[in-house]
Amino acid sequence: MNSKKLAGEKAVQYVKDGMIIGLGTGSTVYWTIKKLGELVRDGLDIRGIPTSKNTEELAIEEGIPLISLSEIGQLDITIDGADEVNPDLQLIKGGGGALLREKLIASISKRLVIVVDESKCVSRLGRFPLPVEVTPFGVEITSKQLQVLGCTPKLRTKKDIPYKTDNGNYILDCSFSSISEPIELTNKINMLPGVVENGLFVNMAEIIVVAKKDGHIDYL
Numbered sequence: 001m002n003s004k005k006l007a008g009e010k011a012v013q014y015v016k017d018g019m020i021i022g023l024g025t026g027s028t029v030y031w032t033i034k035k036l037g038e039l040v041r042d043g044l045d046i047r048g049i050p051t052s053k054n055t056e057e058l059a060i061e062e063g064i065p066l067i068s069l070s071e072i073g074q075l076d077i078t079i080d081g082a083d084e085v086n087p088d089l090q091l092i093k094g095g096g097g098a099l100l101r102e103k104l105i106a107s108i109s110k111r112l113v114i115v116v117d118e119s120k121c122v123s124r125l126g127r128f129p130l131p132v133e134v135t136p137f138g139v140e141i142t143s144k145q146l147q148v149l150g151c152t153p154k155l156r157t158k159k160d161i162p163y164k165t166d167n168g169n170y171i172l173d174c175s176f177s178s179i180s181e182p183i184e185l186t187n188k189i190n191m192l193p194g195v196v197e198n199g200l201f202v203n204m205a206e207i208i209v210v211a212k213k214d215g216h217i218d219y220l
């Protein structure tokens, strides 16, 4: 049983004709986008806004019509994955490096639906290192400032060079042993001048679709 596929496909139940949909990034929402492609080919009338270049390519491949952010003020729904989810529907995102676009698009969506397999559910956030998107300029300084907030930051790399986001920034993956006050932490991190955005999504998700190993679905 592929739990990611199960959760991803299940979320299309929230999509209706005429909607503008934020298309998340990652291997779980991949299945949502594939399913939406099938439905579009069967006549579903939707417009998508991708949260990353990878997702944009996939949506085009699937024949999902896209619309640009400059043409709209609000989205009906965004469907996206997550790296961690707690019982208060707070999330860590950004494992795939798309957190800035994901958060921006989620912030103007009427609903944010998250699709995960059960391995992403935790009682307290923080086991997964928190991705923080930072400017390349002054990255060493920003890293030290983040350390003062109680974590060990590590510059994300790809093939031994710094990983660059779709926005041309770097990611510092910040290991906190656990995050007990996500709201306070997100505010403190975003106060740092070199920080563009962090991967804590607090008070944003409305529904979490959790696929269990045994094939059952839970809704948080």
Ligand code: 5RP
Pocket (backbone or CB within 6 Å): 024, 025, 026, 027, 028, 029, 080, 081, 082, 083, 092, 093, 094, 095, 096, 097, 098, 099, 102
């Ligand atoms: C990308 C993300 C992804 O949604 C998150 O990493 C989950 O990915 P996956 O479904 O592949 O486990 O936040 O920036």
